[in-house]
Amino acid sequence: MVSRIVVGAHYGWRDWLAQRVTAVIMAAYTVILAAVLLLGAPINYGVWRDLFAQGWMRVATLLFAVSVAWHMWIGVRDILMDYVKPVALRLALQVFVILTVAGYLGWTVQILWR
Numbered sequence: 001m002v003s004r005i006v007v008g009a010h011y012g013w014r015d016w017l018a019q020r021v022t023a024v025i026m027a028a029y030t031v032i033l034a035a036v037l038l039l040g041a042p043i044n045y046g047v048w049r050d051l052f053a054q055g056w057m058r059v060a061t062l063l064f065a066v067s068v069a070w071h072m073w074i075g076v077r078d079i080l081m082d083y084v085k086p087v088a089l090r091l092a093l094q095v096f097v098i099l100t101v102a103g104y105l106g107w108t109v110q111i112l113w114r
Helices: 012-039 045-053 055-083 087-113
Strands: none
Touching: 012 055, 045 055, 055 087
16 A cells, blocks of 8 residues: 655645636636727727726726736746755745736736826
């Protein structure tokens, strides 16, 4: 009889599901934005401003940005864990990625609600 000892971080299922959910959110936003842009008036600054003045579009765009950030973080983190073996370098790169993503999300909020 073989006794299996399970070790590790145990986040594979959660990350797999998060990748799929964020991909669906991003795809839905892309389809909605494409429909709005293709079926609406010709795009100029006024039309774009009016589109993003609506609360639902701001919330949808923020949800899209959070989904992109989360999706990207899972992918980059996995790449760093697989290919960057020195722990200190990997940690430094992960902190850099987290700070960059947080900065982009903060910038997105500022753009959407200023």
